Amino acid sequence: MRREIHYSWEYNLEASPEKLWSFVADTNRFNRDTGVPSVDVATGKQARLQNARRRLRLSIYGMAVEWEEQPFEWVRPVRFGVVRTYTKGPMAQLRALAELTPLPDGGTKLKYSVWARPKSLLGAIVIPLQLKLVSAGRFARAFREYDRIASVETLAPATESRVELSAPALARSRITREKLLSEGAESSIVDRLIDFAQSSDELSVTHMRPYELADDWKVSRRAVLETCLRATRAGLLDLQWDLLCPLCRGVKETGGSLRDISSQIHCEICRIDATVNFDRYVEVTFRPNALLRRLETQEFCMGSPQRTPHVVAQQLLPAHTNRTLTMPLEPGRYRLRALELAGGQDVTVSHDANESATIRISPAGWPNEVLRLSTEALLYIENTTEAEQLFILERLAWSDQAVTAAEVTALQVFRDLFSSEALRSGQQISVGTMTVLFTDLRNSTRMYREIGDATAFGRVMNHFDVLKQAIAAEEGALVKTIGDAVMAVFREPENALRAMLKAQQILAAPPDGSPALILKAGLHTGPCIAVTLNDRLDYFGSTVNMAARLEGLSTGNDVIISRPVYEDPQVREMIDSPEGELAAERFEIPLKGFDQEQFELWRIGRR
Numbered sequence: 001m002r003r004e005i006h007y008s009w010e011y012n013l014e015a016s017p018e019k020l021w022s023f024v025a026d027t028n029r030f031n032r033d034t035g036v037p038s039v040d041v042a043t044g045k046q047a048r049l050q051n052a053r054r055r056l057r058l059s060i061y062g063m064a065v066e067w068e069e070q071p072f073e074w075v076r077p078v079r080f081g082v083v084r085t086y087t088k089g090p091m092a093q094l095r096a097l098a099e100l101t102p103l104p105d106g107g108t109k110l111k112y113s114v115w116a117r118p119k120s121l122l123g124a125i126v127i128p129l130q131l132k133l134v135s136a137g138r139f140a141r142a143f144r145e146y147d148r149i150a151s152v153e154t155l156a157p158a159t160e161s162r163v164e165l166s167a168p169a170l171a172r173s174r175i176t177r178e179k180l181l182s183e184g185a186e187s188s189i190v191d192r193l194i195d196f197a198q199s200s201d202e203l204s205v206t207h208m209r210p211y212e213l214a215d216d217w218k219v220s221r222r223a224v225l226e227t228c229l230r231a232t233r234a235g236l237l238d239l240q241w242d243l244l245c246p247l248c249r250g251v252k253e254t255g256g257s258l259r260d261i262s263s264q265i266h267c268e269i270c271r272i273d274a275t276v277n278f279d280r281y282v283e284v285t286f287r288p289n290a291l292l293r294r295l296e297t298q299e300f301c302m303g304s305p306q307r308t309p310h311v312v313a314q315q316l317l318p319a320h321t322n323r324t325l326t327m328p329l330e331p332g333r334y335r336l337r338a339l340e341l342a343g344g345q346d347v348t349v350s351h352d353a354n355e356s357a358t359i360r361i362s363p364a365g366w367p368n369e370v371l372r373l374s375t376e377a378l379l380y381i382e383n384t385t386e387a388e389q390l391f392i393l394e395r396l397a398w399s400d401q402a403v404t405a406a407e408v409t410a411l412q413v414f415r416d417l418f419s420s421e422a423l424r425s426g427q428q429i430s431v432g433t434m435t436v437l438f439t440d441l442r443n444s445t446r447m448y449r450e451i452g453d454a455t456a457f458g459r460v461m462n463h464f465d466v467l468k469q470a471i472a473a474e475e476g477a478l479v480k481t482i483g484d485a486v487m488a489v490f491r492e493p494e495n496a497l498r499a500m501l502k503a504q505q506i507l508a509a510p511p512d513g514s515p516a517l518i519l520k521a522g523l524h525t526g527p528c529i530a531v532t533l534n535d536r537l538d539y540f541g542s543t544v545n546m547a548a549r550l551e552g553l554s555t556g557n558d559v560i561i562s563r564p565v566y567e568d569p570q571v572r573e574m575i576d577s578p579e580g581e582l583a584a585e586r587f588e589i590p591l592k593g594f595d596q597e598q599f600e601l602w603r604i605g606r607r
Contacts, residue, residue, distance in 0.1 A: 002092070002124055007131050008113040011143050015150035017100035017108050021077035022306060023146035024098060024110065029203055031300035033145075034138040038298035042066050051316060051339055051390040052269050054302050057088070065089035071390055074305045075327055076312045082303065090123030091116055110143060165198060169292050173198065176236040185227045192217055193227055197237065197288045202295050207242065207251070207285040211401040222475070225403060226413050228286050233417045237286045241405060244281045246274050248308050249398075251283075258405075258537070259424045270339065278530060279432025280398060282405035313393040315381065322382040329375050332397055336371065339390040347371045347393070360384055361391075406431040409530070409537055410489045412472035415479075422532040434528045434539065435496040435565065436547035437476070439467065439503075440485040442518040442556040460484055463517050466506050474499040479538060485551070489539060493525050493561075494570035497604065500559045501582075505606075508557075518557070522550025525564040549591045550601065558605035566602045575604065583607045 013020060024030070032038075042055035049055065049068070057066040066088040074080035081097035095115040100108050114131060118124040165173075173194050180190045196213065197205055214224040231237045241260065243253040245267035255261050261282065266273050276282060287295065305311070312334070313327055329349045337344030338361065345359070345366045356378040357371055363385055373379065383389045408414050409431070414421075423429060441447075441463065448456040464486070468478050471488045474495035479487045490496040500521040507517040526543035533540075550560040565571055566584070575584050585603040 002118045002120075004093075004115050004117045005124075005128055005131070006113070006115050007136075008111060009136060009139060011110045011112075011140065011147075012103065013108045013110055013143065013147040014106075015108060015147050016106070017077040017102055019150040020100060020108055020110070020146060022309070023150055024100065024143065025074065025076070025080055025304070026306035027072075027080075027082075027301040027304040028299065028307070029304075030142055032203065032298075033142045034135065036300055038300055039302065040299075041302070051388060052303070056302060063089060065091075067094075069303060071314065071316055072303045072305050073315050074311075074313065075315075075325055076305070078326075078328070080305050086119065090118060090120055090126055092119040092123075093117045108147075112139060112143070165293060172235065172292055176231065176234045179234050180227065180230055183230055185230060186219075186223055189217070189219055189223055189227050190231075193224070193231060194236070197292065202297070205293075206287055206295060206297055207240065208237070208287060209283075209285055209401055210403055215401065225408070225411075229408075229411075229413055229417055232286065235289055236292060238289050239418075240285045240287060242283045242285055243276060244283060245270055245272070246281055247272060249310060250307055258421045261423065261427075261429070263427055263429055275430070277430045277432060278406035278409065279404055279430065282429075284403045284405060284408045308394075310397075310399070311392055311394045313391075315391045316388065317381065317383040317391060318388050319383060319386050322380065325379045325381065327377055327379060327393075329373065329377060330395075331375060332395060334393055334395055336366075336391065336393050339392065340387065341365070341385075341389065345371055347373060349373050349375060349377070351375055353377075356380070358382070361389060406434070407491055410434065410477050410491055411475060412468065412477045415477045415537075419536065422535060422537045423530060425532060427532065429530045431528050431530045431539070433525060434543065435490040435493045435523060435525045436528065436539065436544050437471075437488040437490065437496050437500065437521065437523055438485060438548045438551040439488075439500070439519055439521045440551055442520055444484045459514070459517065462514075463507060463519070467503050467519075470499045470503040470506070473502075480536070487539075487544075487548075489528070492570065493523065493565045493568040494574060496523050497559060497561065497565070497571055497574065501604075501606070504557070504559070520551050520554035520556045522547055522552070522554055522560040523565050524550060524562040525568065545593060546591065546599075549593070553589065553601070554603075558603045561602050561604055563600045563602075581607050 037058045037060050039056045039058045042057045052071040054069045055066065056069055057064065065086065067084045067086040070083045072080055072082045077100055079097065079099045081095065084094045086092055097113045099111045103109055116127050118127055177190055177194060181187055210225040210228045211221045214221040228237060232239045238256065241255045241258065242251045243261065243265050244250065245252050245265065247270040248267060252265050252267055261276065263276050264273060265276055265281065274281065312329065313325060315323055315325065317323055331350050334347035334349060335344050336347055336359065343366045348370055351374065353372040353374045355374045355376065357373060358380040360382045361384060381391055441460065464481060467486050471478050474490065476488050476490040476495060476499060479489055504519050507519050509516065524543055524547035527541065528539045528543050529541045531538055531540055546562065550562065553560045574580060575582050583605055586600065587603065588598045588600055590597060591599055
């Protein structure tokens with residue numbers, strides 16, 4: 001066995017470890033930026049390896065290289081590392097470790113170390129030359145660039161040189177820009193979106209996240225999302241439905257249409273099958289349309305820590321070993337689990353909890369009690385099982401920068417622009433908790449009889465316009481009309497109640513001086529199922545059935561709401577506000593189709 005070669009480089013950087021982490025720990029980007037060729041999964045061997053190990057391969061200088069890669073180990077934002085054992089090529093083993101230490105006066109000392117064991121004489125000659133003469137300079141340039149970007153808090157590195165676009169692509173961009181501006185989009189957002197889609201590197205534009213862009217640009221999230229949707233309709237972008245694993249949260253499938261989405265998903269790494277949920281496991285992202293820019297999606301590192309940013313610590317412990325971790329944690333809820341063991345342990349982090357704790361994992365499973373840790377915790381982990389275990393400490397909260405399928409399909413602008421988007425026939429997918437609205441005009445039959453069909457029909461159509469505007473203004477979506485009635489959905493009960501009170505007010509005193517219309521309305525909040533009905537995306541379930549019953553109890557001068565709506569904190573704040581003008585009257589009544597159960601309801605009206 002040849003002697004191991006060791007090199008270590010240190011850099012004093014201006015950004016803090018927390019800000020640097022998302023760039024430095026993105027080893028997929030780092031490998032690309034430092035000249036590592038793209039990698040592929042090696043074929044023809046055992047497909048499933050223990051604890052997320054992978055068999056990978058690449059070609060460099062015309063030489064085939066293959067290796068088995070252990071899962072990355074890390075403690076965010078302190079350190080990360082990986083071990084690779086080679087079966088082909090001049091190297092026998094490679095170990096890499098990055099350590100981020102805060103400096104006393106601010107900034108970070110980044111230490112990057114590599115240990116390489118050559119397999120042959122060729123390796124003993126080539127590896128030091130590669131590391132000293134080529135890799136060292138590339139490492140320094142990459143880390144300095146990440147420090148510059150992290151210091152100004154921009155979204156992601158752009159390409160070193162702008163992407164060369166064809167004349168037709170540039171013309172398409174100009175035409176799309178004018179179209180978006182004519183539809184009312186903000187010029188500053190349109191210009192930044194087009195520039196990002198044209199000039200950012202492929203890793204940044206393959207899955208563009210509207211809320212992430214909005215936060216980076218410090219503009220309205222809703223405005224960026226709507227601009228992306230309109231840009232898709234105009235042919236500048238493509239919309240993607242990314243199906244995520246509920247555990248590792250990695251993208252397992254990507255569809256260009258709702259019809260491409262399956263109700264079941266499988267994750268080979270986590271070894272689970274899961275039922276798709278629009279509220280969490282399907283994210284809407286965008287990428288440049290192929291007529292604007294062709295992307296060649298390549299992978300440069302399969303196990304990058306930044307692929308699972310919700311995992312704050314991952315450690316691989318052999319059987320009957322232990323490890324002590326010092327971890328800076330944010331307050332919140334976490335879960336400690338092991339990839340090869342069922343179950344896990346809930347963890348709560350707060351400022352005044354335990355500063356140290358011990359976890360012993362035995363074949364019997366996990367402790368039942370909740371582990372309480374402080375924000376600067378010392379965690380002692382002991383693996384008492386007969387097998388190696390990959391321990392994972394992950395935040396339970398999902399990123400609020402993700403645009404979920406449940407959210408986007410409940411927006412009026414999506415319904416208007418993508419009316420043909422629907423699930424495949426017979427598919428049923430949960431969309432989580434929604435607020436469902438049903439309305440109807442009071443005495444509409446008498447109105448048709450008194451003023452004639454044509455005039456009455458025109459007034460009904462005008463009332464639909466008022467409703468649609470009020471619903472869209474509160475981030476809801478009109479699902480369908482049924483005669484004179486409307487069904488709509490909202491993500492938040494407060495928005496639904498505000499939209500209906502506004503619509504009732506407008507219809508009761510039309511600005512054009514036409515006779516008043518009286519609108520009955522009912523709201524209920526609860527879990528819903530998305531389906532395709534009459535070639536359109538629709539919703540059904542007991543929540544929808546109950547909301548339909550409530551509308552009939554309204555007099556037209558009020559909105560009937562269920563207990564879940566009434567108990568929403570924002571709704572209660574609206575009702576109880578001393579400056580408000582709302583009155584709430586509680587009553588109980590059985591509802592048809594619900595086994596004559598007594599329901600607690602509230603009649604909300606203006607004083």
